[in-house]
Amino acid sequence: MPHLVLEYTGNLALDVQPTLLKLNQALVASGHFEENAIKARAVRLDNYLVGTAPEAKRAFVAVRLAILTGRTLEDKKQVSDLLGAALQKDQNWPKDLQVQLTVEVVDMQRESYFKLALQ
Amino acid sequence: MPHLVLEYTGNLALDVQPTLLKLNQALVASGHFEENAIKARAVRLDNYLVGTAPEAKRAFVAVRLAILTGRTLEDKKQVSDLLGAALQKDQNWPKDLQVQLTVEVVDMQRESYFKLALQ
């Protein structure tokens, strides 16, 4: 059920597949999700602006996890922290950039959610 | 008012324009939306990972419909099911891939929504 979106600014040479794998592994390790239901994607941002200083050397990575309603706040906070930690693991961020990392957890209404697994 | 986002993994040779048309037609047929207010886009995902097995042959299509607050749960469920059915109609999914289809309906706060139609 969970959908994960990883956005990152193009000035970061993020190794995308290993990063997605770490994030998905963190979700499995949380115990809240089935392995084959975790659907993650990464999007490189080529047009971005942090604040109002275009010349500033800034970057960001934004993770958004969408889960079905019903989790407690504690569960969400735990998952968010796990993703934040996984995002930092073994990453070498450029020294000359101010990098912001964020993780948001958002509810998807369970009652109106449609899902079909083919095969 | 409604915004529709269709994401699909790049291992699916989805015929995008006909698919968007089927989805938008389903929204019109639901009777809840004005034809020219339906704003749909498709995004092909080139970087994705389902679960923690990168070598697994998996794919997904995720539809997200954002509508203004005020619809009943029944309306949302009906619309979600219509989109799910439209997504499957006349599609030939690859036999060698596990494909997951999902449809999420999300509310946009009506009171703070800005809209302007030019011309």
Place this chain on the structure above:
Amino acid sequence: MPHLVLEYTGNLALDVQPTLLKLNQALVASGHFEENAIKARAVRLDNYLVGTAPEAKRAFVAVRLAILTGRTLEDKKQVSDLLGAALQKDQNWPKDLQVQLTVEVVDMQRESYFKLALQ
């Protein structure tokens, strides 16, 4: 904290960086956000469909602002209107296209939000 996403259909020759700058400046001017915390990105949509008439000359620009919970409805409405005005400022929209502009403000749950600023 705020995340801003600007989507625009590819039939609009939007000058992206100046537009992002105007939007971010509007956010700073609102007094609600720290300059260097505003993370904006623009996404050009190459596959889109407004309504069910593929041949119609239609376009749209959709802004989505995600902020942490806690703002009043009045604050959100004010910010939404400021972004709507900033979006229109000094823009020459094509005369032969029906252009829709929308701004949505969405809450991100504060308690489960993870943020880390490196350096």
